[in-house]
Amino acid sequence: MIKILHVEDDADIREIAQLALGLSGDFEVVQSASGEEALLLVQAFVPDVLLLDVMMPGMTGRQTLERMRQIPALEKTPAIFMTARAQNSEVEELRELGAAEVISKPFDPMLLGDQIKAALKAYAET
Amino acid sequence: MSSVLVKGFTDKTAVGFALGSALAFGWYAYSPSFLPGLSAEVLPIAGAITLAGLTPLALVKYNIRRMTSGRALSMAQRLSALDRHAMVTIVNEKHELSEANDLFLEMTGYTRSELMGEQVLKVYDVAHRGLALEIRTCLQRGEMWQGETPLRCKDGSIIYTHSTIMPLFDNKGVWKGSISVRTDITRTRQLLAERNVAESLHELRDDIWIVRADSEKFAYVNAAARRRLGWQDNEVERHSLSELAMQPGAKAIRSACRRMIERNETSTQFEETLFDVPFHISIKFLPSHHNDGRFLIVLNDISARIEQERAQSDFISTVSHELRSPLTSIKGAMGLMLSNATGDLPDKAVDLLGIAHRNADRLVLILNDILDLEKISAGRMEFTLDDVDMRDLIREAQVANANIGERFGISLEAIGLDDPLPLRTDPNRVIQVLNNLVSNACKFSKAGDTVAIRVRDEGDSLRISVRDQGQGIPLQDQHKIFEKFADLANSSRTTKGGTGLGLSICKAIVQSLGGTIGFTSVEGVGTTFFFNLPKLEAISSEASNEPKLRVAS
Structure with a gap:
């Protein structure tokens, strides 16, 4: 079981991701509606991968990741961003922040699990 | 008397x-x-x-x-x-x-x-x-x-x-x-009008320079230009274009003037930054009887326009991105249902969901295209130049379009790939153009037809053409083929999944890469779209006469 912490402010998108990732039975998904909430959650739940929306009110995905990196247990946890603004420059910028993958929205729910697995594999190899 | x-x-x-x-x-x-x-x-x-x-x-x-x-x-x-x-x-x-x-x-x-x-x-x-x-x-x-x-x-x-x-x-x-x-007061009126013109010219908000073609010395600058240049009225004629040449914009103006003389052109215009201000610069050559023509150079400050364009561009970009969130949910929910993630559905429901899902896909494509066009026109499209072999790009496009070819019963053929075709360009953007032209060609062909992608070395440039055997573009529609959302008589945009923006984007990309695009079409016989890409880097080069698109490379 791969433990995922999914941070996304849009409840509908959270539900779709939950459903999609639940299909294979390979993932344990914990969700949070904001970066602030996610920072509280990680005190009790240490994920294998962070799935972060970029644009969120309050703390953005980037800021959330920066704060999480300060927590020793999450220092090297692979992070995957989901963004509606998947321009080359932004993708590069997110990768420089340490993103293992950048998935553009709208994403294909049936492929989401495989995309995460592939990203984790590639991240492990580097 | x-x-x-x-x-x-x-x-x-x-x-x-x-x-x-x-x-x-x-x-x-x-x-x-x-x-x-x-x-x-x-x-x-x-x-x-x-x-x-x-x-x-x-x-x-x-x-x-x-x-x-x-x-x-x-x-x-x-x-x-x-x-x-x-x-x-x-x-x-x-x-x-x-x-x-x-x-x-x-x-x-x-x-x-x-x-x-x-x-x-x-x-x-x-x-x-x-x-x-x-x-x-x-x-x-x-x-x-x-x-x-x-x-x-x-x-x-x-x-x-x-x-x-x-x-x-x-x-x-x-x-x-x-x-x-x-x-008779005709002449008096004319003189008054001329004096008004001269006065208006002097008081015009635009900067006006008149420069002698032979010596490149200034003959006149209006009040706005004098203020910007910091010159006194009596010293204008002592200055020349060459002393301004350390300013990049002024250097471009001097080059443009020299080019006009070389090429015997009478006018040119371009956008350039001078004294940290973006200008639309228009140069007109005024010949004179004494073989010492003058350049009339009008510098129009376009900062306000650029600011407005930026605001509009930000708005379009924000709206397009905002639409993606609900689309993510719509597409995701329908995708999951169609994949039976929620259990079996009646056939009719699957059909209808399929229609909704396809159209959600189309909406995503339209949004992508709108964003692309917006990025190009705002000069924000990112071009990453690389040394590539054109053959690789064509093969990639062939693979990428195999599915659509199969769907419409079309075979894809590539011609002219025997020798290496080196080129410095943005491979991703060229593939985007190729994909667009090839998928269009497939959509407008009959089952059993062949779509041919051909590449030809033309010395300074490579010509890539995509030929279909479809019904051709009606003559009355040919002039608007590169327009956005052009309403064409035989277009099957809705049924075949086009966005109506693809060719506009192709044109903008090809032009940004320093190339040209066009087509020939014969009704009942077929259409060939072609584009030429310069082999050498032509982007942002000073020799380019029309720096109309800002290119980030």
């Missing part, structure tokens, strides 16, 4: 004039006594003309025979001078021209016989007939009319006159017509 007027004047009219004439005659006859010396010559022109007009011509006729004294001769000479100065006409009560002096005929180009007996409206342009009727109304009320009247010459040209028109009455007070005295 003009022989014409004297000759044509009747006794009857003369009687009618008698009273009104006395005063004017008296003035002429006795003017030396209270206006000695050259006073008549220095009178304001309008006053003299008015008096000349008022001068009863009949009296001239009667008195001319008796001009034996020095004073009488002097008056005749004065009248003659005034006759040469002013255009005089008489119109009868039927509004017909009955008299016209030589100067009037000379100025208007008519012969006397062409005018006499004609309605006075003949000498007014259709556009000015309202004015003629206004004058007539004024005269019929017994009032004098003074003002500017444009007259239509025989050749159709317009001359402007300052006119004084007096109504004429007989001794019973019955209106008998009018006499008009006019001076």
Whole structure:
């Protein structure tokens, strides 16, 4: 079981991701509606991968990741961003922040699990 | 006085004039006594003309025979001078021209016989007939009319006159017509207009430079340019374009001027930043008789426009991205249902969900295209140049379009891939163009057709063409083929999944990469779209004559 912490402010998108990732039975998904909430959650739940929306009110995905990196247990946890603004420059910028993958929205729910697995594999190899 | 007027004047009219004439005659006859010396010559022109007009011509006729004294001769000479100065006409009560002096005929180009007996409206342009009727109304009320009247010459040209028109009455007070005295003010008006142009030029918000083509020295700069350059009025001609050349924008202006001379071009325009201000720069070559032409350089500050474009572009970009979130949910939910993640659905429901899902896909494509176009026009599309082999890009496009080819029953063929085709360009953008053209070609072909992608080395550039065997583009639609959302007669955009923006994007990308795009089409035979890409890096090069797109590379 791969433990995922999914941070996304849009409840509908959270539900779709939950459903999609639940299909294979390979993932344990914990969700949070904001970066602030996610920072509280990680005190009790240490994920294998962070799935972060970029644009969120309050703390953005980037800021959330920066704060999480300060927590020793999450220092090297692979992070995957989901963004509606998947321009080359932004993708590069997110990768420089340490993103293992950048998935553009709208994403294909049936492929989401495989995309995460592939990203984790590639991240492990580097 | 003009022989014409004297000759044509009747006794009857003369009687009618008698009273009104006395005063004017008296003035002429006795003017030396209270206006000695050259006073008549220095009178304001309008006053003299008015008096000349008022001068009863009949009296001239009667008195001319008796001009034996020095004073009488002097008056005749004065009248003659005034006759040469002013255009005089008489119109009868039927509004017909009955008299016209030589100067009037000379100025208007008519012969006397062409005018006499004609309605006075003949000498007014259709556009000015309202004015003629206004004058007539004024005269019929017994009032004098003074003002500017444009007259239509025989050749159709317009001359402007300052006119004084007096109504004429007989001794019973019955209106008998009018006499008009006019001076030609066409040239004065023209000079005034030219002076206004020069003044406007000087006060224009745009910076205006006039530079000598031979020495590249400044001949003139207007007030705005002088303020920006920090020059005094008297030092302008000491400066030259070359001393500004350390400013990148000024260097581009000098290069553009030199190019115009080399290529014998008369005008050019481009956008360039100068003194940290973005300008639209327009250069016009003004040839002169002495082989020392000048460049008229107009610098229009476009910061406000760019700011507005940026705001608009931000808005489009934000809206497009905002739409992605709900689309993610819509597409995701339908995708999951179609994949039976929520259990089996009735066939009809699957069909309908399929339609909804396909159209959600289409909406995503349209949003992507809108964003792409917006990025290109705002100069924000990112181009990453790389050394590539064109053959690889074509093969990639072939693979990428295999599915769509299969769906429409089309075979894809690539021709001209025997030798390496090295090129420096943005491979991702070229593949985007290729994908667009190839998928279009598949969509517009019949099952069993072949779509051929061909590449040809043309020396400085590579020509890539995509040929289909479809029904062709109707002639009446060909001019709008690269327009956004062009409404084409045989387009099956909705059924075949096009966005209506693909070709606009292709054109913008190819142009940004320094290339050209076009097509040939024969109805019933097929269409070939082609684009040429320069082999060498042509982007942002100083040699480029049209730096219209800002390219981030």
